[in-house]
Amino acid sequence: MKIILLMLIAYLLGSIPSGLWIGKAFYKKDIRQYGSGNSGTTNTFRILGVKAGFAVFLADLLKGTLATSLAxxxxxxINPLIFGLCAIIGHVFPIFAEFKGGKAVATSAGMLLGYHPLFFFYSLAIFLILLFITSMVSLSSMLAAVIITLSTFILPFIFPVLLPEPDGLLSFIAVVVTAFIFYLHRQNIQRxxxxxxxxxSFGLNKGKTKKKKKVK
Incomplete structure (x- = not known):
């Protein structure tokens, strides 16, 4: 019974719609009505600016970490990843925002921080390198998810300092979360x-977005 209660708490933590609440409280905007219509970090950066974007990123990251730490x-x-996964589900399908949430990236990173900090920093480094190369948060997130998932299988055998031993549950959740991330980025993939x-405005390909052609 205690485990079920904590799983519910983890889900509720993940359900906190940081972008939505920060936008309404400090900017009088429903972030879902602007840009991509998403309430996550990237759209917050784009619509509300750097300060709000970092605040939402930290909030979404920490709710994943806090939920994982309940274990x-x-x-x-119980394996901490179970609570982390509950938080991710809450982030994607938040009860406090009509079950329309973010794209699972920051909260998934928070889960890694709570579960294995060294592997988190390795994953963060991969994301930042990809972001510098592509200048696209969406593409970097998807590519990083794939590399991180593959790393859960490979690192224990080639670089055990980062992951001392094979972790079946971590690999399974990584596969599931990667599938989630690709599905939630399907419109980004099209663009x-x-x-x-x-x-x-950072990296090797900054400012190279094509303008959409106007339909006459």
Whole structure:
């Protein structure tokens, strides 16, 4: 019963719609009505600016970390990733925002931070390198998810400092989360193919987004 209650708490933590609440409280905007219509970090950066974007990123990251850390409470005997996954589900399908949430990236990173900090920093480095190369948050997120998933299978055998031993549950959840991330980025994938995906003002390909042709 205690485990079920904590799983519910983890889901509710993940359900906190940081972008939506910060937008309404401090900017009087429903972030879902602008840009991509998403309430996550990237759209917040784009619509509300750097300060709001970082605030939402940290909030979404920490709710994944906090949820995962519930497994370290006294008397709890369960893999922390279970609570982390509950938070991710809450982030994607938040009960506090009509079950329309973010794209699972920041909260998934928070789960890694709570579960294995060294592997988190390895994953963060991969994302930042990809972001510098592509200048696209969406593409970097998807590519990083694939590389991180593959890393859960490979690192224990070639670089055990980062992952000391094979972790079947971590690999399974990584596969599931990667599938989630690709599905939730399906519109981004279409824009990437068309060359119209938004790029940040950082990296090797900054400011190279094609303008959409106007239909006469």
């Amino acid at each position: 370290y409470l006294p008397g709890i005997d 990437i193919r068309q060359g119209t995906e938004s790029r940040i």
